[in-house]
Amino acid sequence: MVKMLAKQGHNVVTFDNLSTGNRYAVKWGEFVRGDLLNTTDLFRLFQDRHFDLVMHFSARSLASESVQNPSLYYRCNVVGTYNLLEAMRKRGVNKYIFSSSAAIFGNPVAESINEEHPKAPINPYGQTKLMIEQLLHDCSKAYELNTVSLRYFNAAGADSEGELGEDHNPETHLIPNILKTAKEKNSPSLKIFGEDYNTPDGTCVRDYTHVEDICNAYLKAINYLDENKGAHTFNIGNGKGISVKQVLNAAQEVVGEDITHQITDRRHGDPDVLVADSSKAREQLGWKPKYTDIKEIISTTWNWIN
Ligand code: UDP
Numbered sequence: 001m002v003k004m005l006a007k008q009g010h011n012v013v014t015f016d017n018l019s020t021g022n023r024y025a026v027k028w029g030e031f032v033r034g035d036l037l038n039t040t041d042l043f044r045l046f047q048d049r050h051f052d053l054v055m056h057f058s059a060r061s062l063a064s065e066s067v068q069n070p071s072l073y074y075r076c077n078v079v080g081t082y083n084l085l086e087a088m089r090k091r092g093v094n095k096y097i098f099s100s101s102a103a104i105f106g107n108p109v110a111e112s113i114n115e116e117h118p119k120a121p122i123n124p125y126g127q128t129k130l131m132i133e134q135l136l137h138d139c140s141k142a143y144e145l146n147t148v149s150l151r152y153f154n155a156a157g158a159d160s161e162g163e164l165g166e167d168h169n170p171e172t173h174l175i176p177n178i179l180k181t182a183k184e185k186n187s188p189s190l191k192i193f194g195e196d197y198n199t200p201d202g203t204c205v206r207d208y209t210h211v212e213d214i215c216n217a218y219l220k221a222i223n224y225l226d227e228n229k230g231a232h233t234f235n236i237g238n239g240k241g242i243s244v245k246q247v248l249n250a251a252q253e254v255v256g257e258d259i260t261h262q263i264t265d266r267r268h269g270d271p272d273v274l275v276a277d278s279s280k281a282r283e284q285l286g287w288k289p290k291y292t293d294i295k296e297i298i299s300t301t302w303n304w305i306n
Helices: 002-007 039-047 063-068 070-090 124-143 174-183 211-227 244-255 279-285 294-305
Strands: 013-016 030-033 054-056 095-101 146-152 154-156 190-193 208-210 231-236 261-264
Touching: 002 211, 013 039, 039 070, 054 070, 063 070, 063 124, 070 095, 070 124, 095 124, 095 211, 124 146, 124 231, 146 211, 154 211, 154 294, 174 190, 174 244, 174 294, 190 244, 208 211, 208 294, 211 231, 211 279, 231 279, 244 294
Parallel strands: 013 030, 054 095, 095 146, 146 231, 154 208, 190 261
Antiparallel strands: none
16 A cells, blocks of 8 residues: 555555564655554654544454454454544544454345445454444544545455565465465465355355555545545455355466365354445445456465565
C-alpha cells in the first residue's frame, strides 16, 4: 500500500511495532516505530505531524490463535484501535480506513456474502473486527469521523514487480506454505487442515484476492471519503470460491511439479466457505479486481519467493 501511495505522490508515514512486520519492507516515506497500546507513542506520532487520513492495517489476525488466546486479540485489536481513534480525535484527523475481515460473518447462510449478510463470528478474531466496526459506527455519528471498513476475504499474492511479499515467521497462510514446501526440498510436507468440511471436495473454500487489488480498493476509498460522510462498509473479494485442494492443484501447475502434502485434523476457527459478493464495492467505489485467475495470483507469490 505504501509503495502504491508513494507512486501516486502521497507523503506516507508508517507506524509499526514490528512484532510481525519487517522493517526492510518500508522503503517509501518515513518509518516510526511504536505501539498502538502505548498512548505516549501515539501522542508523539500525532504531535509533530499533520495527517489527512489514516489507514489501519495492523492487527492480530490468526483465527486459530484467537481461539487459544482471546485476551491477546481483544487487547491488541479493540484497545489498539480505540487508542488510535482517540489520538486521531485529539488532533482533528477525521478520515479513517479500516481493515475489516470476512471473519465477521462466521459460517455463511448464503452462497456469497454481501454487506447485509448476518454477522455471527465463530472466532474471537472475527468478533474483534465486528466490535471495531460497531465502534466506528458510533464514533462516526458522535464525532464527525468518516470511515470506510474494507472487509477483505483472503488476501493473497505478492507485488507484481516481485519487490514485496508475505514474509511471516512462522508462516501460517496457505499459498506461501504450499510454495515453501515446493521451494525448500527438505521442508516438512504441507498440511491440509481437514477434508470433512461441507464443501464439494471436503476442504475449505475461500475467495483469494490479490493484494494489489485490495490496495486499489483503498485508493478508491480515499476518493469515496472525500464525497461521503459517515461510516461505510464494503466486502472486497473476487467472488470466486476455491477449495484448498484446488489451490494446491493450481500451485502444482505453476511450479510444474507435485507438492508433497498430508491431510490432518481441522484447524480451530475455520468456517467451511467464505465467498464475497462485492457488488456494492463495484457499484459505489468503482472497484474491479484485475486478478481473477488463482494461477496468476499464485504466480506472483512464486515470483516473489524466487
Ligand atoms: N490451510 C491449510 N494448510 C495450511 C494453511 C492453511 O490447509 O498450511 C487452510 C486453512 O485451514 C483455510 C485455508 O487454507 O481453510 C486458508 O487459510 P489461510 O491461513 O491462508 O487464511 P485464512 O482463511 O485463515 O484467513
